[in-house]
Amino acid sequence: MSVVAPVLELAGVRKSFGPIEILHGIDFALHAGEVHALIGENGAGKSTIMKILGGFIAPSAGEVRLDGRPAPYHSGAEAEAAGVVVIHQEFNLAPDLTVAENIYLGREIGRVFLDHRAMRAGTQALLDELDSPIRPEARIRDLPVSDRQMVEIAKALSRKARVLIMDEPSAVLTSREVEVLFRQIERLRAQGVALLYTSHRLEEVTRLADRVTVLRDGAVVRRALRGELTEDGMATAMVGRDLEDIYPRKRHHPGEAVLEVRNFCVPPLVADVSFALRRGEVLGISGLVGSGRTELAEGLVGLRPATGEIRRNGVPVAIGSVREAAARGMAYLTEDRKERGLLLDKNLRENLTLSTLARFGAPFLSAAREEAALGKAIADFDIRAPRRDMKVGNLSGGNQQKLLLAKTLLGDPEIVIIDEPTRGIDVGTKSQIYAFIDALAAEGKSVIVISSDMPEILGLSDRVLVMRHGRLAGELAGERISETAVVRLVMGTAEDAAGNAHHV
Amino acid sequence: MSDATLRPATGLHLPGLSALGPLLALILLVVLGAFLNDNFLSAGNVTNVLARSAFIGMIAVGMTFVITSGGLDLSVGSMAAFIAGVMILAMNALLPGMGVGVPLVLAGMAIALAVGLLAGLGNGLLVTKARIEPFIVTLGTMGIFRSLVTWLADGGTISLDFGVRQFYRPVYYSGLFGVAWPILVFAAVAIAGQIAMRHTRFGRYCEAIGSNDKVALYSAVNVDRIRLLTYVLLGLLVGLATIMYVPRLGSASGSTGMLWELEAIAAVIIGGTALKGGYGRVWGTVVGVLILSLIDNILNLADLVSPYLNGAIQGVIIVLAVVLQRGKSAA
Amino acid sequence: MSDATLRPATGLHLPGLSALGPLLALILLVVLGAFLNDNFLSAGNVTNVLARSAFIGMIAVGMTFVITSGGLDLSVGSMAAFIAGVMILAMNALLPGMGVGVPLVLAGMAIALAVGLLAGLGNGLLVTKARIEPFIVTLGTMGIFRSLVTWLADGGTISLDFGVRQFYRPVYYSGLFGVAWPILVFAAVAIAGQIAMRHTRFGRYCEAIGSNDKVALYSAVNVDRIRLLTYVLLGLLVGLATIMYVPRLGSASGSTGMLWELEAIAAVIIGGTALKGGYGRVWGTVVGVLILSLIDNILNLADLVSPYLNGAIQGVIIVLAVVLQRGKSAA
Amino acid sequence: AQGKKAIIGVSIPSATHGFMGGLNWHAQETIKRLKATYPNLDFVLATAGAVGKQVNDIEDMMATRNIDALVVLPFESEPLTSPVKAVKEAGKWVTVVDRGLSQAGIEDLYVAGDNTAFGRVAGEYFKANLKSGQKIVVLRGIPTTLDNERVDAFKKAIEGSGIEILDMQHGNWNRDKAFSVMQDYLSKHKQIDAVWAADDDMAVGVLEAISQAGRQKEMWVVGGAGMKEIVKRIMDKDPQLPVDVTYPPALISTALEITALRFVSDTPVYGRFIIGSTLITPENAARFYFPNSPF
Ligand SMILES: Nc1ncnc2c1ncn2[C@@H]1O[C@H](COP(=O)(O)OP(=O)(O)OP(=O)(O)O)[C@@H](O)[C@H]1O
Ligand SMILES: Nc1ncnc2c1ncn2[C@@H]1O[C@H](COP(=O)(O)OP(=O)(O)OP(=O)(O)O)[C@@H](O)[C@H]1O
Ligand SMILES: [Mg+2]
Ligand SMILES: [Mg+2]
Numbered sequence A: 001m002s003v004v005a006p007v008l009e010l011a012g013v014r015k016s017f018g019p020i021e022i023l024h025g026i027d028f029a030l031h032a033g034e035v036h037a038l039i040g041e042n043g044a045g046k047s048t049i050m051k052i053l054g055g056f057i058a059p060s061a062g063e064v065r066l067d068g069r070p071a072p073y074h075s076g077a078e079a080e081a082a083g084v085v086v087i088h089q090e091f092n093l094a095p096d097l098t099v100a101e102n103i104y105l106g107r108e109i110g111r112v113f114l115d116h117r118a119m120r121a122g123t124q125a126l127l128d129e130l131d132s133p134i135r136p137e138a139r140i141r142d143l144p145v146s147d148r149q150m151v152e153i154a155k156a157l158s159r160k161a162r163v164l165i166m167d168e169p170s171a172v173l174t175s176r177e178v179e180v181l182f183r184q185i186e187r188l189r190a191q192g193v194a195l196l197y198t199s200h201r202l203e204e205v206t207r208l209a210d211r212v213t214v215l216r217d218g219a220v221v222r223r224a225l226r227g228e229l230t231e232d233g234m235a236t237a238m239v240g241r242d243l244e245d246i247y248p249r250k251r252h253h254p255g256e257a258v259l260e261v262r263n264f265c266v267p268p269l270v271a272d273v274s275f276a277l278r279r280g281e282v283l284g285i286s287g288l289v290g291s292g293r294t295e296l297a298e299g300l301v302g303l304r305p306a307t308g309e310i311r312r313n314g315v316p317v318a319i320g321s322v323r324e325a326a327a328r329g330m331a332y333l334t335e336d337r338k339e340r341g342l343l344l345d346k347n348l349r350e351n352l353t354l355s356t357l358a359r360f361g362a363p364f365l366s367a368a369r370e371e372a373a374l375g376k377a378i379a380d381f382d383i384r385a386p387r388r389d390m391k392v393g394n395l396s397g398g399n400q401q402k403l404l405l406a407k408t409l410l411g412d413p414e415i416v417i418i419d420e421p422t423r424g425i426d427v428g429t430k431s432q433i434y435a436f437i438d439a440l441a442a443e444g445k446s447v448i449v450i451s452s453d454m455p456e457i458l459g460l461s462d463r464v465l466v467m468r469h470g471r472l473a474g475e476l477a478g479e480r481i482s483e484t485a486v487v488r489l490v491m492g493t494a495e496d497a498a499g500n501a502h503h504v
Numbered sequence B, C: 001m002s003d004a005t006l007r008p009a010t011g012l013h014l015p016g017l018s019a020l021g022p023l024l025a026l027i028l029l030v031v032l033g034a035f036l037n038d039n040f041l042s043a044g045n046v047t048n049v050l051a052r053s054a055f056i057g058m059i060a061v062g063m064t065f066v067i068t069s070g071g072l073d074l075s076v077g078s079m080a081a082f083i084a085g086v087m088i089l090a091m092n093a094l095l096p097g098m099g100v101g102v103p104l105v106l107a108g109m110a111i112a113l114a115v116g117l118l119a120g121l122g123n124g125l126l127v128t129k130a131r132i133e134p135f136i137v138t139l140g141t142m143g144i145f146r147s148l149v150t151w152l153a154d155g156g157t158i159s160l161d162f163g164v165r166q167f168y169r170p171v172y173y174s175g176l177f178g179v180a181w182p183i184l185v186f187a188a189v190a191i192a193g194q195i196a197m198r199h200t201r202f203g204r205y206c207e208a209i210g211s212n213d214k215v216a217l218y219s220a221v222n223v224d225r226i227r228l229l230t231y232v233l234l235g236l237l238v239g240l241a242t243i244m245y246v247p248r249l250g251s252a253s254g255s256t257g258m259l260w261e262l263e264a265i266a267a268v269i270i271g272g273t274a275l276k277g278g279y280g281r282v283w284g285t286v287v288g289v290l291i292l293s294l295i296d297n298i299l300n301l302a303d304l305v306s307p308y309l310n311g312a313i314q315g316v317i318i319v320l321a322v323v324l325q326r327g328k329s330a331a
Numbered sequence D: 001a002q003g004k005k006a007i008i009g010v011s012i013p014s015a016t017h018g019f020m021g022g023l024n025w026h027a028q029e030t031i032k033r034l035k036a037t038y039p040n041l042d043f044v045l046a047t048a049g050a051v052g053k054q055v056n057d058i059e060d061m062m063a064t065r066n067i068d069a070l071v072v073l074p075f076e077s078e079p080l081t082s083p084v085k086a087v088k089e090a091g092k093w094v095t096v097v098d099r100g101l102s103q104a105g106i107e108d109l110y111v112a113g114d115n116t117a118f119g120r121v122a123g124e125y126f127k128a129n130l131k132s133g134q135k136i137v138v139l140r141g142i143p144t145t146l147d148n149e150r151v152d153a154f155k156k157a158i159e160g161s162g163i164e165i166l167d168m169q170h171g172n173w174n175r176d177k178a179f180s181v182m183q184d185y186l187s188k189h190k191q192i193d194a195v196w197a198a199d200d201d202m203a204v205g206v207l208e209a210i211s212q213a214g215r216q217k218e219m220w221v222v223g224g225a226g227m228k229e230i231v232k233r234i235m236d237k238d239p240q241l242p243v244d245v246t247y248p249p250a251l252i253s254t255a256l257e258i259t260a261l262r263f264v265s266d267t268p269v270y271g272r273f274i275i276g277s278t279l280i281t282p283e284n285a286a287r288f289y290f291p292n293s294p295f
Helices: A046-053 A076-081 A099-103 A116-129 A145-157 A175-190 A202-208 A231-239 A293-300 A322-327 A337-341 A348-360 A367-381 A397-409 A427-442 A454-460 A483-491 A494-503 B002-006 B015-036 B043-068 B076-098 B102-128 B134-152 B162-168 B181-199 B201-211 B213-218 B223-249 B260-270 B282-301 B307-330 C002-006 C014-036 C043-068 C076-098 C102-128 C134-152 C162-168 C181-199 C201-211 C213-218 C223-249 C260-270 C282-301 C307-330 D018-037 D051-064 D077-089 D115-129 D145-158 D175-188 D200-213 D228-235 D251-264
Strands: A008-017 A020-030 A035-040 A061-066 A084-087 A163-167 A194-198 A211-216 A219-225 A257-266 A270-278 A282-287 A307-312 A315-317 A330-333 A415-419 A446-450 A463-468 A471-477 B157-159 B251-253 C157-159 C251-253 D006-013 D041-048 D069-072 D093-097 D109-113 D135-140 D164-170 D194-196 D220-222 D271-275
Touching: A008 A046, A020 A046, A020 A061, A020 A194, A020 A219, A035 A046, A035 A202, A035 A231, A046 A084, A046 A163, A046 A194, A076 A084, A076 B213, A084 A145, A099 A116, A099 A145, A099 B201, A116 A145, A145 A175, A175 A194, A175 A202, A194 A202, A202 A231, A211 A231, A231 A427, A257 A293, A270 A293, A270 A446, A270 A471, A282 A293, A282 A427, A282 A454, A282 A483, A293 A330, A293 A415, A293 A446, A322 A330, A330 A397, A337 A397, A337 C213, A348 A367, A348 A397, A348 C201, A367 A397, A367 A427, A397 A415, A397 A427, A427 A446, A427 A454, A446 A454, A454 A483, A463 A483, A471 A483, B015 B282, B015 B307, B043 B076, B043 B181, B043 B201, B043 B223, B043 B260, B043 B282, B043 D051, B076 B102, B076 B134, B076 B157, B076 B162, B076 B223, B076 B251, B076 B260, B102 B134, B102 B162, B102 B223, B134 B251, B134 C260, B134 C307, B157 D077, B162 B223, B181 B201, B181 B223, B181 B282, B201 B213, B201 B223, B213 B223, B223 D051, B223 D077, B251 D077, B260 B282, B260 B307, B260 C134, B282 B307, B282 D051, B307 C134, B307 D018, B307 D041, C014 C282, C014 C307, C043 C076, C043 C181, C043 C201, C043 C223, C043 C260, C043 C282, C043 D175, C076 C102, C076 C134, C076 C157, C076 C162, C076 C223, C076 C251, C076 C260, C102 C134, C102 C162, C102 C223, C134 C251, C162 C223, C181 C201, C181 C223, C181 C282, C201 C213, C201 C223, C213 C223, C223 D175, C223 D200, C260 C282, C260 C307, C282 C307, C282 D175, C307 D164, D006 D018, D006 D051, D006 D251, D018 D041, D018 D200, D018 D251, D041 D051, D041 D251, D051 D069, D051 D077, D069 D077, D069 D251, D077 D093, D093 D251, D109 D251, D115 D145, D115 D194, D115 D220, D135 D145, D135 D175, D145 D164, D164 D175, D175 D200, D200 D220, D200 D228, D251 D271
Parallel strands: A035 A194, A035 A211, A084 A163, A163 A194, A282 A446, A282 A463, A330 A415, A415 A446, D006 D041, D006 D069, D069 D093, D093 D109, D109 D271, D135 D164, D135 D194, D194 D220
Antiparallel strands: A008 A020, A008 A061, A211 A219, A257 A270, A257 A307, A307 A315, A463 A471, B157 B251, C157 C251
């Protein structure tokens, strides 16, 4: 393997944003026909490395080499023309355009006039290959994040890359879609494409990577070949200390019902959902992408028109907006942090306090109190920001997610609905967040966790609800919570689902 | 069943219906007009309304591209006045040498297009190279063009030589197969614009840039060039509009083209193009232009309580037309 | 890295410098003015310029909030004319009953504020409830207000009764400690606006909504109410501006407040507020207003080649002022 | 033509400043009166805020309202010439008011004020009442041909008098604009002996600026057109406003009435009626005072 000359490499690359250096002399190489995994904590510099490789940002020092020569490109577009394609961590799609228009953006088919039919057919073929039911003429704006990620992947695959760089492509996908992605990655590897892959799901790294590079605080701390590192070893190398089992072990002792939902419908998909949430309980909700979990949650907090009965502490309530939900002690953390969660152009402080601003002084806001809250959030959630007054959009993806969590929990809600809590968060911080959720429940708060991450659902939940096609497919509690049982409900077919279980 | 239920709310959906909003408003206006006056649907009146929509219409088609790609141009009205002024002065100056005839008119047209192109280029370069907000750039050039034409006219009116005028007149007043030239040219511009927006890279890139310019840049779209092109195209169309305008009135002054920019932008927005960019609808713009000129026409057909209230009724109809459109799309 | 993380926000970075852009342009203009004319810095001239800026200034401060939250208001100029008209008519009507005196003036002021509030509420409701583009809503109401005031004035001028006028005059012409009232009120509005933008929830919410209204909605912000409030606030400020305007000339007509909307929006943008929303700078707006009225003042004080070119020079200076600002922020 | 139904189209600029406001008012009042007097006459009134709109209005009257006559006050002369000519060529009666078309012989009837006289009368008053070396400032209107005519005539009239024109800026026939221009004149010039404001709306702004500066005693002001408030002050012998120059908005009434005669009687009414500009002085002011007009 290692005798092959690298296709794309970094030599002594440094990168600074303003006065702060983020990467301190990185040497790094990608080889044809190999999957190279880059792992590291949130903010370690993975995405920055990928952007440098892809020509989107220039290194402050050092060199990018393609086929042993200085890379001939100065922009992402030129890099793409040279066969270096990046799937960005943040979406790189024009929201007003359709799927097909995005996939062919910049290299449309047709001479003078666009050949819509050919592009639509091409898109359809790509999506079919990805086993995705997305319609080529759907607008990106109307798609859920997971679908947007699939479009990103389709777009990258259509580029005929020599080098494909993937920045956490699986973070917003469900297991079924991840399988599809892996098939594609394996196909490309077989075709001799050089692949770079990042993920905070270490089992994916173990499965895919021929080589692993571990990054810590902008420097390479470990290089390994396939099989040399266990998942624990990777985690230890990343975090710099040993990690215990990341899931809290003890179960809670739920009290009375704080939230009862009956015959709840969120048109057009979610229908006739009934369940109860008890004090001091962690309730997991599992399901396929598009099964309506997000719609259900958004309906509960008044973000979507819904019908049915909601009782809070036994009293029927009407919740028509997030404010009313907040007034009843309910908070929701969205799965779409870029479009619905954070103001990317604003700084950390303004984002953190936005939904609970009334607590920071009236009529005049107290900057000191806001700063204090930010200080606490940074400490509690281990948010790594080079500077406090930076735009949130320049935070690393995982740190954005941590900030969003901090923001949601700042109001001390009694009921928290968390949609994909650890999307893009590194293993070290994950365990902190799980401990946090555990502590919330222990304090007598109630938490609903919507997650596409099976171990997370299994490891956290006292009870699991499974949704399918907008309806509740079943409920599991205590000893009955097992991967097989959940998958069986998720798939909706009893027997053959069991066969699938170990893939998930 | 499984696939269909897995995908919420993406199927047979509304755009088709909502797009009909402005058209519906237009139809209602036509019905209202026909109801108010028997001559409303006469060939003469229809020709009048369409021909006079042509100037703003062509400009609004160009404006659609500018707005779609996230820009704005407040200078078009003054630009039209300036182009008309320069064109007339040039034709008067060339007259002794060239004499009245087709070459002179063609020379005038070429000058109008050239000045339009340069004016658009100026706006475009200030926006793309100097990176100044389009609002400020074109507010500035609006003042500049307006003031230059006043200066050229020495505070008065620049008039085309009478003989040339007579010769040039048919370009506005006559036509082909009974359809006036301005209508034909406007139709051609509208169709070309619609095709350019929907079926060429240029239109696609305008939408992409207006939607998210960073994405467009990452996708190898030459963002600055496309932006520049939209302003140049608009400048050219202002030139073309001027070519049709000069034979109509034969003069230019500091008040020529006053408030055209507002009317053009309004037509674009009424037509359903998003002011923030990202989505352009050329045929909607055409409908918007027609709505605006029909309102004027209908106000002239009816006898109102007071002419002072024209503006109020106009305002109400504009808002209603858009309510109608939104209403439909909400349905 | 952990060190950096804990370091609280500090001031010494680029925004500080770039923010100085418009201020720099203002200072250059002042220097230019002083150089062109000895009387430029005289108390009289300074008072004149500041007092004249006050109307547009107060309106522009309100406009800053509207634009920051992603809206726009084209109707403010006509709204001012309309409010002035109603206020004068009401005062004239109340005069026989109340007689000249403080109560009458206070009644007039209350009416101005009330009409302003209602006008702003109308715009705001059409934007937030009927969900029509602010551009269209306010284009419509612009026509409506303008036309209503012309109608009220019967095409002419609505004049305040002479006696009342004499009594009310000092509100524009006199002041406190030698500073004219309009300047004082403008200063108060500007300071309150700056504080509201930076140090209250309202300002923070405006920025959040303009930056991404969906995020604001998900963050428990009452998006519609805040938007509505920005229009109401603007309406109130237009009312306040009118209160200061009426004692100046004691009249209102169809041409009162013509193009104030453009001037107010331009001041906001020159001041560094983003037209697309999300970032508002009230003090920048104040600087923008001063820049615009200084340009006029300097053009009047200087002896130019031709007064026809005033507009051109104005345009050039506006663009240059912004280039300066952008240049600085790029540095 | 007696007794037959006739429709008269009236196209005038909209009421964007005082003078046009007065003209609009007179037009509407006269139409009301004529309709009442002559039941066989009908009127179609359109007001335009821009040249293009005025041309549209005329086209619409022709295409849809079947007018028999057109009374038009051109927004601008040049651009209106051919549209009005088209009306004439269609066999309609044409009355042109105030601003002549750029081609002679189109109209049947021409009723106008006299812009040259307007400037000249004012200029002559300045020449007669100021000594050589005294200084004046001028506020011009919106840059237009008629403004040029007035200013040229004014300058010609004071030629040789030794009066110095310190400054000439555009006040756009607008009170607010005139107010700020005058404020700046006052800052700039230590000595101003008189102001030609050229329009009564502008005069209002100018007077206000002067009194703010407390320099009422130093200079007097001449406006123009004959606005009722100004005429009243002349009647009251205001030293700041010694005289005014007429340019009566009521000339539209004259035009309408004469045009109406054409359709209700056999009186020959072709021709040109020039309503001269006269000086309003405290002595004759009462004749020019119409308290009910909005202007
Ligand atoms: N444009 C920028 N300006 C300032 N700082 C930046 C910018 N872009 C990235 N950074 C900083 O660089 C550091 C590395 O970020 P990067 O996105 O590469 O991290 P990452 O390893 O991808 O983390 P994650 O796992 O959370 O995605 C972070 O501290 C981030 O805040
Ligand atoms: N037509 C649409 N327009 C706008 N947003 C939509 C539309 N359809 C779905 N969404 C958004 O997509 C997101 C996910 O919806 P989906 O149906 O995939 O729910 P889910 O079961 O929560 O799936 P996931 O596993 O992605 O969380 C929601 O945030 C929803 O608001
Ligand atoms: Mg990253
Ligand atoms: Mg979801």
